[in-house]
Amino acid sequence: MVWLELYSIYISNFFWQGVLLGLFLLPLLYKSSLQVWVYCRTLGKQRTQAIEKRAEKGTGSAVFYVSLLVVLLFLVPSWTRLVQGLEVHPFVWVLNYMFTNSDERLLLCAYWIFVICVSIRRFYSISKQSKTERILLRKYYHLVAVLIFSPAVIFQPAFLDLAFGAAFALFLILEMIRVWEVYPLGHTIHQFMNAFTDHRDSEILIISHFSLLLGCALPKWMSSGFNDRPLAPFAGILSLGIGDTMASMIGYKYGVLRWSKTGKKTIEGTAAGITSVLAACSILVTLLASSGYILSQHWLSLSVAVTLSLLLEAYTTQLDNAFIPLVFYSLLCL
Numbered sequence: 001m002v003w004l005e006l007y008s009i010y011i012s013n014f015f016w017q018g019v020l021l022g023l024f025l026l027p028l029l030y031k032s033s034l035q036v037w038v039y040c041r042t043l044g045k046q047r048t049q050a051i052e053k054r055a056e057k058g059t060g061s062a063v064f065y066v067s068l069l070v071v072l073l074f075l076v077p078s079w080t081r082l083v084q085g086l087e088v089h090p091f092v093w094v095l096n097y098m099f100t101n102s103d104e105r106l107l108l109c110a111y112w113i114f115v116i117c118v119s120i121r122r123f124y125s126i127s128k129q130s131k132t133e134r135i136l137l138r139k140y141y142h143l144v145a146v147l148i149f150s151p152a153v154i155f156q157p158a159f160l161d162l163a164f165g166a167a168f169a170l171f172l173i174l175e176m177i178r179v180w181e182v183y184p185l186g187h188t189i190h191q192f193m194n195a196f197t198d199h200r201d202s203e204i205l206i207i208s209h210f211s212l213l214l215g216c217a218l219p220k221w222m223s224s225g226f227n228d229r230p231l232a233p234f235a236g237i238l239s240l241g242i243g244d245t246m247a248s249m250i251g252y253k254y255g256v257l258r259w260s261k262t263g264k265k266t267i268e269g270t271a272a273g274i275t276s277v278l279a280a281c282s283i284l285v286t287l288l289a290s291s292g293y294i295l296s297q298h299w300l301s302l303s304v305a306v307t308l309s310l311l312l313e314a315y316t317t318q319l320d321n322a323f324i325p326l327v328f329y330s331l332l333c334l
Helices: 002-042 049-083 088-098 103-127 136-157 159-180 186-194 208-222 232-254 266-292 299-315 320-333
Strands: none
Touching: 002 159, 002 232, 049 088, 049 159, 049 208, 088 103, 088 159, 088 266, 103 136, 103 159, 136 208, 136 232, 136 320, 159 186, 159 208, 232 266, 232 299, 232 320, 266 299, 299 320
């Protein structure tokens, strides 16, 4: 069973490399096809401005979806066949992996779908309430990340590697649809995501959800099958989902003593973040011990790693979602 899991990780890595490579090529294919269509359209008859605008919107959306299908159904299989020699279609392989001797994986998928559906409905309702501060709205995402990823790291770590790649690919597709206002989802996605942006997001791109996903995924990817520190794969979940969330919420509601005169981070918030991460670690150690893991790290070194990471979070203002988990992961591996 161990070699089967390692082989699944090996194949899934190549698979998602192909998917991401194809999605990065998608804008080139989409824009090129759109330019060809615009050129062909100029050779035709002139139409009224309203009809022209509707036709352009509908055709542009059709070109995008066709380009997406070409990438997923043809370019990605070509990549996996060229690099890995995988004869079966990669999406067929994914379905076989999910449905073959996989009651636990199917239950996990059902749990994810339930959490995501409930969260989206709740987020949409909360985002309409002007009284709710945006910083608190953003931290709800972090709590959802804890609910989604924690059970998978413990019970289905190999499947989670595959799921992280799928989530990143889905985020890329949704961001393209939002930026290019692809009908019919572009405007709806933009309205939903715009409620959770902050100063780190540009006027064009929204990267907060990418950095949160990468912050949780990178420690897991780097520790897959090679790390003897059982808490290391949880570095992103602990530092972002627990530490950063509690530091922001407690600091915002009860914080008085600020780390600097110009900053918003408070000593009370940092203390709450450190305490919450250590409490979560104590619960995780118990759960991991029941699964057969042995904690090879002393509590003193763990406390130092947590404290240094949360202190760094207090002084970091740019893309801390992607940076802090890597620092925490490195400290856990020392």
